[in-house]
Amino acid sequence: MDTRREGEPAATTSRTAVERKSERELVVMRTINGPARIVFEAFTKPELFKRWWVPKSFGLTLLSCELDVRLGGTYRLVFSHNGSEPMAFFGRYIEVTPHSRLVWTNDEGDDGGAVTTVTFEDKAGKTLLVMHDLYPSKEALDAAIASGSTGGMSETLDQLDELVVTLGASFGRT
């Protein structure tokens, strides 16, 4: 995925790695400059979580954020984008191991959604954060990619794709 050209300053190198690990798995990794205990807190306290999960640059508004972080507890995030219909993302925590591991389901889809596993690994005052999404099938991950959904973020390219498809279809009818 790294398309960085030679000669570009190292500062532009992203510290985040994203990889489609298999037909059903997507992995995001990053080292955070703080102990796992603190990073875990930022994932589990709503007032902290909502400060970073939806960066201002996305043009999204987080209307509500409820996290009941305990085994079997639920979460629910509601977003709106430029005054559009609100979108809800929700699921359940199926594993909560303080400071080291969080597992939640993603239940907003029609059929079985992905299961997200987050691991927090302490490394000399820093935390290696690994977010692992396991989709129920290859088709489910392909569909997520095809739909362009990145969890409710701006979808400019999709709109272009849609335009191309619409133009293609109307061309075909004439």
Place this chain on the structure above:
Amino acid sequence: MVQYTPARLDASFAALSDATRRGVLERLGRSDASITDLAEKFRMTLTGMKKHVGVLERAGLVTTEKVGRVRTCKLGTRRLEQETAWLERYHQVWDSRFDELDKVVEELKRKERIDGHKKRG
């Protein structure tokens, strides 16, 4: 990122302008198929189907691979490009998120240090 060049769009539109070719794409969306399968399905000669597949292939909508005597067709590179573009955007989303997370973590660390001093002091 995906490049939507005019030439590429022209080729795509031309490829999509034919009902058989749209049918072939739909069929390949379900599973890969050989030229022979496609010719049978669309009641067409092998030569006719090869031409249609050729148009789709030049538009980047289909790729073909010959294994032994069978040429298998599958949905093309655009799908891969779409995936690449999506991963790129997904990457940006996470990068921005983690940049914000860094700030929150820094703040919590600072707060902890101050609280620690207070307790000791």
